[in-house]
Amino acid sequence: MDQQAIQSIVEEVVSRLSVMKPTKRSIPMAVSARHCHLSQSDLEALFGEGYELTKKADLSQPGQFAANESITIVGPRGSLEKVRILGPARNITQVEVSQTDSVKLGLKPPLRESGDIKESAPITLVGPKGSLYKKEGLIIAQAHIHMTPEDASLFGVDNSEYVKIEVNGERPITLGKVLIRVSPRYKLEMHVDTDEANAGSISRGSVGKLIKYEGTL
């Protein structure tokens, strides 16, 4: 067996071990594809009066679900079809895309924490019963980690703190400025978007290692 073949096999084994053996301080990774959250009134504008989302599958965060319903989102340069709606309905409509998606749409959404859509990018939503132009609501979601207060205590971090996360897959990567979000309702999980996942060979089953910033960020 030549040197290259041996190296490939060793790398594959190391890569799989790092995926399969989460340590105490490791964080499960989840990849968020483009999706949207709709307010009940926007849902009705797109799907018809009195419409209610129907559940396709539960998500890892308790109470959250992927709906059977999807919409088309449109920008000045292009559109993206079958953008999944996540339920339940929220107070504000928010669409989360990757930087790659935003190039296709021809829009410049800011990098934001979920819920912070003030002066974000505009987006057109098209559903089976109508369409809407939202003056704001399109964002690129900042990488973040959901955790319980017990997890936060274990990791020695606080809500709203930024940390670095190292993921040692085939393309080793360390993501900085990752936001800690603490709630008793959460389940420990880091959310990255598809650009971050593709750049770092991250998929379901990958785990990250939390690194605290030294001093102030």
Added chain:
Amino acid sequence: MDQQAIQSIVEEVVSRLSVMKPTKRSIPMAVSARHCHLSQSDLEALFGEGYELTKKADLSQPGQFAANESITIVGPRGSLEKVRILGPARNITQVEVSQTDSVKLGLKPPLRESGDIKESAPITLVGPKGSLYKKEGLIIAQAHIHMTPEDASLFGVDNSEYVKIEVNGERPITLGKVLIRVSPRYKLEMHVDTDEANAGSISRGSVGKLIKYEGTL
């Protein structure tokens, strides 16, 4: 002015300063969009007998150029049009795409150093005068740094060594397993693909900081 506005402005200033003030050890970044290199015989199969590439623009690496010509690449799930050909013609045909692209094509190209296409993914190439099915040649290019022997000496690294590169943009990122490629013909520059660029807010003008691995990789 509210706290959020102040923070945004400060972040923008810091981000621009980090782009504009490369230090002695900083490495200019370049983003490689999907592209292909063709052998002269494959070029002729796609564009006609005796065809020669025409230059659109010089690239940063001496002698390399973006051609006016482009092709369509096709996989079992989809195709990508206007894939730029880089010249001059090479000994072997090689197509470099991002992980995002490979999902669209429905193919699984390996992460490889340029030139190493053995048992890589198959790809169909379509030109104005013909098409070709290549049994191998489709890769995702491993992030790498071109440098001269003088640069290598300055950074204290050797050809084929792996290093980490830290880029402190809006989305701070550290890419691991970045390959050093040394040649007197090269100009100092790190090449990342569009997934890595989008995940790390990397664009022309961004600079990276080289970090050596401690011990063995």
